[in-house]
Amino acid sequence: MNNHPHHHHHPAHPHHHGGGAAHHPPSHPYFSVPMIQPFPLANHLNQQPNGGAGGGLAPPGYHHVHAHHSAGGHAHASAAPGGSTSSQNKSGGQGGGGTQGGGTHPLLRDLAYIRRRPIEGQSTTSISSATIRLRPTTGRTGRGVEGGALGGPGGPGSPAGGTMHLNTSSRDHSKTVDFMYYNSSDSEDEDAGAGGGDDSANGGLFRVSCNFSDCLTSRESGCASRFQPLHLASEYGTRHMLSNAMLKEYPVPVPNVNKVFCSQWLSHRQVVFGTKCNKLMVYDVNTRHLDQIPSLQSSENSRPPEQEAGIHAIEINPSRTLLATGAKNTNDIAIYRLPTLDPICVGEGAHKDWIFDMTWIDDQFVVSGSRDGTISFWRVTDNLIEEVTSAAIPTYKFIRPVRTKACKEADRVRSLCYNHRTQEIAVISLNGYIHCWNALRFKQIMTKKLPHTMENVCLATDEDAQMYAVGSKANTDLLDARTLQAIKKIPSRNNGCGIRSVSFKGNILTIGTGIGILLFWDLRAGKFLESTMNSNRAVMLKTSKGWLQREHEYMEGGVNLNKNSPAVYTHCFDESGTRLFAAGGPLPSGLKGNYIGLYQ
Numbered sequence: 205m206n207n208h209p210h211h212h213h214h215p216a217h218p219h220h221h222g223g224g225a226a227h228h229p230p231s232h233p234y235f236s237v238p239m240i241q242p243f244p245l246a247n248h249l250n251q252q253p254n255g256g257a258g259g260g261l262a263p264p265g266y267h268h269v270h271a272h273h274s275a276g277g278h279a280h281a282s283a284a285p286g287g288s289t290s291s292q293n294k295s296g297g298q299g300g301g302g303t304q305g306g307g308t309h310p311l312l313r314d315l316a317y318i319r320r321r322p323i324e325g326q327s328t329t330s331i332s333s334a335t336i337r338l339r340p341t342t343g344r345t346g347r348g349v350e351g352g353a354l355g356g357p358g359g360p361g362s363p364a365g366g367t368m369h370l371n372t373s374s375r376d377h378s379k380t381v382d383f384m385y386y387n388s389s390d391s392e393d394e395d396a397g398a399g400g401g402d403d404s405a406n407g408g409l410f411r412v413s414c415n416f417s418d419c420l421t422s423r424e425s426g427c428a429s430r431f432q433p434l435h436l437a438s439e440y441g442t443r444h445m446l447s448n449a450m451l452k453e454y455p456v457p458v459p460n461v462n463k464v465f466c467s468q469w470l471s472h473r474q475v476v477f478g479t480k481c482n483k484l485m486v487y488d489v490n491t492r493h494l495d496q497i498p499s500l501q502s503s504e505n506s507r508p509p510e511q512e513a514g515i516h517a518i519e520i521n522p523s524r525t526l527l528a529t530g531a532k533n534t535n536d537i538a539i540y541r542l543p544t545l546d547p548i549c550v551g552e553g554a555h556k557d558w559i560f561d562m563t564w565i566d567d568q569f570v571v572s573g574s575r576d577g578t579i580s581f582w583r584v585t586d587n588l589i590e591e592v593t594s595a596a597i598p599t600y601k602f603i604r605p606v607r608t609k610a611c612k613e614a615d616r617v618r619s620l621c622y623n624h625r626t627q628e629i630a631v632i633s634l635n636g637y638i639h640c641w642n643a644l645r646f647k648q649i650m651t652k653k654l655p656h657t658m659e660n661v662c663l664a665t666d667e668d669a670q671m672y673a674v675g676s677k678a679n680t681d682l683l684d685a686r687t688l689q690a691i692k693k694i695p696s697r698n699n700g701c702g703i704r705s706v707s708f709k710g711n712i713l714t715i716g717t718g719i720g721i722l723l724f725w726d727l728r729a730g731k732f733l734e735s736t737m738n739s740n741r742a743v744m745l746k747t748s749k750g751w752l753q754r755e756h757e758y759m760e761g762g763v764n765l766n767k768n769s770p771a772v773y774t775h776c777f778d779e780s781g782t783r784l785f786a787a788g789g790p791l792p793s794g795l796k797g798n799y800i801g802l803y804q
Contacts, residue, residue: 438781441780441781446712448736451804461798462481462789463788463789463797464773467518469776469785473489475489476497476527477785477800479515480513482499489783501531501550508533509557513558521566522567526539531551535557535574536552541593547592550602551580554574554604559572560574560617561618569583571620573631578609579617579629616634621663621665626686630665630672633660635657636657638674655690659676660674661702666727667685670685673706675703678702679693696717704788707775711728716772719769721745721769722744724743747788748801750798753797771789772787773788774787784803
């Protein structure tokens with residue numbers, strides 16, 4: 205029985221197969237809400253997918269919701285105990301036309317949606333009255349509800365903004381139920397204030413948006429903590445500016461400097477780079493001013509290599525407080541403090557030949573790799589930094605390596621990088637091998653032959669995707685960081701074009717070539733990044749000629765060497781990904797020249 209004071213028990217009405225009116229009085233259009241797929245709890249509570257012709261049999265303890273439509277556009281509903289079913293009017297009766305199609309009415313989703321709290325066993329907790337706001341159904345269709353009180357778009361049974369009041373005062377609170385719909389309560393508000401924000405404005409659903417303007421609006425209004433945390437993808441600006449051809453080259457003419465081998469952004473306006481002529485220079489991208497940083501002289505105990513080769517590596521520690529690069533002797537390392545670039549120490553006594561690359565393990569430990577086939581482990585302690593910075597007279601210290609080991613099966617160590625996720629050091633050698641070292645024990649654990657054995661000179665790691673990129677004479681190989689197996693071979697788009705530098709920026713792999721072209725590989729699409737200006741053309745940046753020493757401009761026979769584009773030995777994006785610094789010089793080792801350019 206229905207204990208509601210305004211409701212009377214009615215016998216079940218016959219179901220019409222035509223479009224006629226219902227048999228009950230028009231002022232009391234009863235209907236029952238059937239359990240209709242595909243909302244998620246219907247499958248768990250009702251075994252009949254569509255509820256049968258008359259709404260189906262509800263499981264024990266479940267209550268159909270009855271409502272009678274009022275002239276004011278409100279539907280007052282009460283939960284009838286006992287799980288009995290009520291009759292339904294045929295679609296198109298006096299209660300208004302039902303929604304058409306095979307979907308589900310939005311109200312049914314609201315009735316079956318439980319806010320945050322899971323269902324565990326049975327409950328005897330009472331349900332207080334709630335107000336459920338109907339969502340507009342424009343553009344949505346649903347399965348027809350018999351009786352038409354939940355009409356479709358524009359129907360008289362579902363006015364926009366109408367409300368539905370639940371009245372459960374007649375329920376027997378001692379009876380257990382298997383399904384409950386919770387309304388807003390004080391405890392819910394406390395939970396929302398502590399963790400997720402108020403989501404009632406979104407119909408009980410959290411606001412989720414991947415729109416850039418929504419992210420900015422939420423951050424400006426101070427509501428970021430009330431919704432899910434949002435942040436920009438690391439390559440968002442990079443991808444947008446590259447695909448829309450928004451980057452323009454601004455060449456930096458620097459005469460009498462030979463070949464730029466390495467570079468790093470110090471800040472949003474300063475770039476530091478090292479050259480073959482052993483110069484460490486800082487370029488201000490706003491004022492276009494160049495400053496040279498003095499190279500650190502090694503002690504008398506250090507023996508320089510037979511031939512100088514310049515600065516090949518510049519690396520900044522994770523906290524961006526220390527910078528490691530080559531010293532005046534190219535087989536020693538120099539440590540500077542950031543942002544002032546004050547000298548801290550010179551590391552010596554580890555290598556006998558040029559240092560080709562370095563990588564930081566953390567804020568104190570740095571690893572260097574040399575042309576002599578060894579790698580060394582260095583430590584810059586806080587006490588050492590304090591001792592140098594507190595001295596009355598500016599000076600720097602000399603340190604020795606913690607450990608130095610030969611890399612097995614390595615002819616010459618050419619490049620290395622540190623994988624923070626696996627805590628491993630990846631090393632490539634010029635004889636075509638990649639080597640994996642355990643950074644915690646400083647022990648070599650794996651060696652594998654590279655897919656291409658000629659001129660493997662550059663290496664980069666993508667920790668998110670757990671892969672390495674290795675540049676060779678004509679290809680860029682992507683390797684699985686866990687097994688060192690080849691994942692993808694990226695052939696060069698130009699014949700005879702050696703790969704000289706690689707770097708990851710989110711899902712974009714940037715490739716610097718030996719003929720003055722920068723290519724961009726889209727890791728998600730598995731192809732070169734395409735231009736939105738011309739969908740049939742891949743994005744590429746072409747460098748200008750740079751500077752070449754006059755006596756090298758012509759070879760014997762009158763061939764003009766200045767027509768050849770410089771090799772891009774180094775490139776790096778700033779933190780925002782909207783500016784790209786690229787540098788290099790002529791590819792033949794005997795030629796003196798340089799190229800420095802800023803794309804923004």
